[in-house]
Amino acid sequence: MRIITILTYIGLNTFFNLTKECTAQNIFPAYQKSFGGTGIDKLTYSKLVGPNKILSVGVTNSSDGDIANQIGGGDAWLLYTDTFGNIIASQEIGGSLGDAAISFDTTIDSGLIIGATSASNDLGVSGNHGMTDYWITKLDSMGNIQWQKCFGGSQIEELVAIKQFRDSSFIIVGNTDSNDGDVVGQHSCAGCYTDIWVLRLNWNGNIIWQKCLGSGFMEFASPGGLAITNQNELLILGAAVIDGGDVSGSHGGFDFWILKLDSTGNIVNQKCFGGSHDESAITVKYNNEDEIYLIGSSTIPDGDVTINHGGSDVWILKIDHNFNIIWQNSYGGTADDQGKSGCFSKKNNLVFLSETYSNDGQISSNHGMRDYWFCRLDSSGNISFQSTYGGTLTDFPENIENFGDDKYILTGYSESFDGDLTYNHGGLNCSSFNCVDGWLLVLQNDLIGGISNINHSQSIEIYPNPNFGRMTLKNNTYSNKIRIYNFLGVLLNTIFINAFSEVQLSIANVPGIYFIADEFENKIKIIVQ
Helix, strand or coil, X not given: CEEEECCCCCCCCCCCCCCCCCCCCCEEEEEEEEECCCCCEEEEXXXXXXXXXXXXXXXXXXXXXXXXXXXXXXXXXXXXXXCCCCEEEEEEXXXXXXXXXXXXXXXXXXXXXXXXXXXXXXXXCCCCCXXXXXXXXXXXXXXXXXXXXXXXCCCCEEEEEEEECCCCCEEEEEEECCCCCCCCCCCCCCCCCCEEEEEEECCCCCEEEEEEECCCCCCEEEEEEEEEXXXXXXXXXXXXXXXXXXXXXXXXXXXXEEEEECCCCCEEEEEEECCCCCCEEEEEEECCCCCEEEEEEECCCCCCCCCCCCCCEEEEEEECCCCCEEEEEEECCCCCEEEEEEEECCCCCEEEEEEECCCCCCCCCCCCCCEEEEEEECCCCCEEEEEEECCCCCXXXXXXXXXCCCEEEEEEEECCCCCCCCCCCCCCCCCHHHHCEEEEEEEEECCCCCCCCCCCCCCEEEECCCECCEEEEEECCCCEEEEEEECCCCEEEEEEECCCCEEEEECCCCCXXXXXXXXXXXXXXXXXX
């Protein structure tokens, strides 16, 4: 019996227990992986930053596992992985107190701009104005720090989003309850109520302009509350509760509050969406077709909200540039569901990531407590595909990004070590929240490489399946040309097998999903553990 060894460049470190059959145009898990140490580790935002290179940012207070150089308190954490989950580098930056990386963007010099919130004023952080500040760090293309600066006043500032503007300046959005230092025009007294605070910085990190947005009561910027339009206008999404100052048209309770600013910070338009109870705005998404989507959650069906499935629902609005509603819809089950993030498919339809406690309604399953819920919508807002991911403990989804033809990276953190998760750095005896790991899950359109119509072929057999990298391929017919593909549809090898004979295949140390195709394009899915 011949032994055929299949070598690939993939090098997956984990095995994802795929239980659903692949069907055309569906989404399936390519891999998942937990990152961190024995402390609390959270990842909040990920994006492709180069060929085969993903940066995820968050916060860590571990000093072991994947965390090599703890600085003190909670550190801002930059985790570089390839697109198959292998760690390229793990970097911690900050001072001796609490620092958390929240958001980032790539820059025109192939570097990065990192947006964080920091309470430190030593070691890697300087210029803190008091309590917590926006902390901005510019990295070059090699990951070296070029400059870092703190922005804020004597009270609390919390950053939620950062993007590079088209002229190479930087737009930063967050919240402030200061009325001194860098903060001018707060609508309330210092330390009283929160305003949304927007900054525009030049390439060197100097303030071009700053703007406080609010009513004099309480307004919050949403975690994904910044988008830049094709007309160089800024879309700012947050929450507002009463009329006054910059706010008008509130419905009662907290509303979605969307503003459009020009490039100099002047308000072009603003509007509140909601009902008589609280709505929680989370993110604004804008695509290259000039479409605007607002994602968050709602409870009671009144005002602009027409449906509720029970508890809180994911609530999504599609609006035009004058902030008129094109359509709105609620999604979920009878328990609490809340939208967390969104992106666009290759057809420019909205894809959203939610947290869910439900196990009914539009939710197909629940692994226990809170799960990730992934949904792809059609152009009218109807669900075209949905699935849940997680373990028996609490899983915290934060962000979703598209990084190719219907390939998505889901970012968050988890207490779980079972179900869809295969590992937790805290160990099996670790208790609840002290065991939180960053968790990345990559999904893709099934068989992007063009493999379809998976059948159990009568002409060839594979056993055992699943296996641990060694298997037997049996040919039940005349001499056959066999092709071996990875889960992306990339051809790895072609072999010839004689009539009514067997060969042994070896895919040692490369767990994942593979496909064997015969000359008749019959295909068998192989799971290597």
